[in-house]
Amino acid sequence: MTTIAVIPGDGIGPEVTAPALDVLDALGLDARTDVLGHVNADTYLRTGQALSEADLDRIRPCRATLLGAVGDPRLGDTAYVRSILTTLRLELDLYVNYRPVKLWHDRLSPLREPSRRAVDCVIVRENTEGLYSGVGGSTRTGTDHEIAMDVDLSTHQGVARVLDFAFSVARTSVCLVDKANAVRNGGQLWQRCWRAAQDRHPHVATSHLYVDAAAMRLATDPTAFDVIVTNNSYGDILSDLTAALAGGIGVAASANLNPTTGQGLFEPVHGSAPDIAGAGTANPLAAILSVALLAEHLGRADQAERVRGAVAAAVARGHVTPDLGGSLGTKEAGAAVLAELAR
Amino acid sequence: MTTIAVIPGDGIGPEVTAPALDVLDALGLDARTDVLGHVNADTYLRTGQALSEADLDRIRPCRATLLGAVGDPRLGDTAYVRSILTTLRLELDLYVNYRPVKLWHDRLSPLREPSRRAVDCVIVRENTEGLYSGVGGSTRTGTDHEIAMDVDLSTHQGVARVLDFAFSVARTSVCLVDKANAVRNGGQLWQRCWRAAQDRHPHVATSHLYVDAAAMRLATDPTAFDVIVTNNSYGDILSDLTAALAGGIGVAASANLNPTTGQGLFEPVHGSAPDIAGAGTANPLAAILSVALLAEHLGRADQAERVRGAVAAAVARGHVTPDLGGSLGTKEAGAAVLAELAR
Numbered sequence: 001m002t003t004i005a006v007i008p009g010d011g012i013g014p015e016v017t018a019p020a021l022d023v024l025d026a027l028g029l030d031a032r033t034d035v036l037g038h039v040n041a042d043t044y045l046r047t048g049q050a051l052s053e054a055d056l057d058r059i060r061p062c063r064a065t066l067l068g069a070v071g072d073p074r075l076g077d078t079a080y081v082r083s084i085l086t087t088l089r090l091e092l093d094l095y096v097n098y099r100p101v102k103l104w105h106d107r108l109s110p111l112r113e114p115s116r117r118a119v120d121c122v123i124v125r126e127n128t129e130g131l132y133s134g135v136g137g138s139t140r141t142g143t144d145h146e147i148a149m150d151v152d153l154s155t156h157q158g159v160a161r162v163l164d165f166a167f168s169v170a171r172t173s174v175c176l177v178d179k180a181n182a183v184r185n186g187g188q189l190w191q192r193c194w195r196a197a198q199d200r201h202p203h204v205a206t207s208h209l210y211v212d213a214a215a216m217r218l219a220t221d222p223t224a225f226d227v228i229v230t231n232n233s234y235g236d237i238l239s240d241l242t243a244a245l246a247g248g249i250g251v252a253a254s255a256n257l258n259p260t261t262g263q264g265l266f267e268p269v270h271g272s273a274p275d276i277a278g279a280g281t282a283n284p285l286a287a288i289l290s291v292a293l294l295a296e297h298l299g300r301a302d303q304a305e306r307v308r309g310a311v312a313a314a315v316a317r318g319h320v321t322p323d324l325g326g327s328l329g330t331k332e333a334g335a336a337v338l339a340e341l342a343r
Numbered sequence: 344m345t346t347i348a349v350i351p352g353d354g355i356g357p358e359v360t361a362p363a364l365d366v367l368d369a370l371g372l373d374a375r376t377d378v379l380g381h382v383n384a385d386t387y388l389r390t391g392q393a394l395s396e397a398d399l400d401r402i403r404p405c406r407a408t409l410l411g412a413v414g415d416p417r418l419g420d421t422a423y424v425r426s427i428l429t430t431l432r433l434e435l436d437l438y439v440n441y442r443p444v445k446l447w448h449d450r451l452s453p454l455r456e457p458s459r460r461a462v463d464c465v466i467v468r469e470n471t472e473g474l475y476s477g478v479g480g481s482t483r484t485g486t487d488h489e490i491a492m493d494v495d496l497s498t499h500q501g502v503a504r505v506l507d508f509a510f511s512v513a514r515t516s517v518c519l520v521d522k523a524n525a526v527r528n529g530g531q532l533w534q535r536c537w538r539a540a541q542d543r544h545p546h547v548a549t550s551h552l553y554v555d556a557a558a559m560r561l562a563t564d565p566t567a568f569d570v571i572v573t574n575n576s577y578g579d580i581l582s583d584l585t586a587a588l589a590g591g592i593g594v595a596a597s598a599n600l601n602p603t604t605g606q607g608l609f610e611p612v613h614g615s616a617p618d619i620a621g622a623g624t625a626n627p628l629a630a631i632l633s634v635a636l637l638a639e640h641l642g643r644a645d646q647a648e649r650v651r652g653a654v655a656a657a658v659a660r661g662h663v664t665p666d667l668g669g670s671l672g673t674k675e676a677g678a679a680v681l682a683e684l685a686r
């Protein structure tokens with residue numbers, strides 16, 4: 001039996017995790033959950049540490065972790081959010097951030113041209129390096145002469161492995177997005193690794209765009225893409241942009257994966273949304289779709305498809321929260337998916 | 344009499360510069376041009392240097408430089424493009440990249456919801472630091488163990504001055520975009536400078552978004568913004584994204600400014616577009632609108648408005664290139680603006 005660690009987290013995190021766990025239950029996977037309810041801002045405020053060594057020892061043996069959301073307005077986001085999210089990504093070496101984006105219903109597209117609405121692509125984001133490396137510092141800190149540096153770090157090993165992953169999930173094509181025309185050192189390394197990856201995967205069509213051009217293309221025709229592979233920072237930006245073209249953050253799920261160890265962390269792309277926390281209106285679909293990714297990760301692609309089918313049906317019926325044009329609360333929207341699953 | 348340096352550059356650069364110079368002529372500014380026709384890829388290929396000290400000596404005394412586009416497929420973009428664009432930005436310390444984006448006609452918007460189409464905002468992009476600092480390097484270069492680093496550099500002086508500029512051009516509000524929740528050192532410096540800038544400009548409304556959320560918001564409702572201020576890399580991405588929501592790269596103009604010395608470099612946001620170079624189909628409006636920014640810079644806001652009015656009229660009549668749904672060539676589209684100017 002597999003153990004799934006669960007971190008509901010802060011704000012709307014616990015609210016969307018509850019229906020996601022109901023869906024997980026309904027799938028009848030051979031799995032039990034280990035809920036770390038205390039990994040949140042309250043604990044951080046009390047102890048100065050959100051995620052202890054003991055917590056990590058509980059998470060490490062799990063093939064999958066489900067996370068709700070972390071972030072708290074009392075804390076400022078930098079150190080606290082990093083202390084959970086970035087720590088888990090780095091500690092478990094979850095080097096792939098896998099973000100599929102699919103338009104669940106035509107009405108959710110903000111685009112005018114009908115033929116360009118049906119986005120169905122994946123952003124593969126490098127998840128352990130880049131501007132998230134934590135390397136850097138500042139001097140004359142706090143003065144009028146402060147100089148701050150954050151290192152955008154790329155390693156051959158880190159780039160090569162995420163490129164290989166991107167090719168491994170391509171259905172038709174892989175598009176590399178970088179800024180090799182301006183950001184020299186990493187740019188050249190990514191380009192070299194890219195050529196080598198192309199040679200290793202000669203049967204996959206490829207293309208390349210600078211990140212500014214990619215943002216432009218996505219905003220006008222996201223249907224042009226199958227798999228986009230890019231670094232940590234551009235992946236952060238482009239995955240949110242693409243999500244906006246497919247109904248927004250309320251339906252954006254993600255998997256943080258280490259394909260080598262087989263571990264994964266599954267989370268909605270949205271944050272803890274303190275402005276609506278407690279109101280019972282948060283959209284649970286991103287968390288539920290994260291459960292689909294989790295099921296797939298555990299070898300149950302059939303169950304993942306069931307969840308996605310149920311989500312598509314609930315969306316089609318308009319049984320959704322206000323962000324998607326419906327009028328249901330979090331619980332009711334979760335129940336709507338469960339009802340579809342039971343059909 | 345003011346001297347305006349002109350660098351037509353590569354690819355479609357010279358093609359769009361020609362009509363832009365015709366428009367400049369028609370404005371009757373008290374200015375003459377000094378055309379540096381040899382600053383291009385051919386020169387770089389022959390001499391290894393695109394922009395010599397002698398060229399810089401011609402450019403430095405000019406209050407304004409007009410640039411067409413640089414980039415050449417024979418060269419790979421990194422070193423060559425940097426050797427002109429980044430060099431000019433750094434040598435002249437053009438610390439503001441000012442990118443106004445305006446929807447010239449409803450039909451050009453890719454957005455479905457009519458009330459969200461009329462984007463009219465400015466991206467103020469820091470233009471001398473960030474990931475474009477050139478600081479960094481690589482080790483074990485060319486091996487399977489290469490490590491590459493590019494430093495995202497922020498200085499107190501650099502951040503404070505671009506924030507002040509952003510406040511100075513605000514009509515209603517300024518939105519800071521950063522990633523302080525993940526990119527620690529620069530993030531904290533920007534946040535501190537931001538609070539100080541808010542104190543210096545207490546009558547301007549302000550807001551703050553992380554870059555991923557900003558991309559999402561822009562893609563669905565660009566009318567929510569007046570001035571966006573951000574670092575070099577995010578400014579590059581967000582200004583192209585916003586341009587895509589207002590007719591695309593064919594109408595995106597930019598000014599690289601040093602408000603202290605009064606110098607400016609004016610250029611369309613698009614590149615040299617080698618794929619269509621020589622075809623005579625490139626859209627000259629971005630170059631022409633760059634001339635409007637140049638006129639404004641030289642204290643002729645009246646003439647800038649004349650140019651914008653002429654562009655709006657030509658767009659409204661459909662006297663435009665194919666990228667905007669018309670059927671004119673570069674020359675004819677330029678002539679259409681001249682005709683409107685002459686009305």
Ligand SMILES: CC(C)[C@H](C(=O)O)[C@@H](O)C(=O)O
Pocket residue numbers: 181182212424428579612614
């Ligand atoms: C060509 C490239 C280096 C440049 C940049 O990123 O600054 C361009 O995209 C721009 O936005 O002016």
Ligand SMILES: CC(C)[C@H](C(=O)O)[C@@H](O)C(=O)O
Pocket residue numbers: 081085236269271524525555
């Ligand atoms: C909260 C933040 C640090 C995080 C990130 O940028 O990685 C989030 O935006 C995401 O995309 O998962």
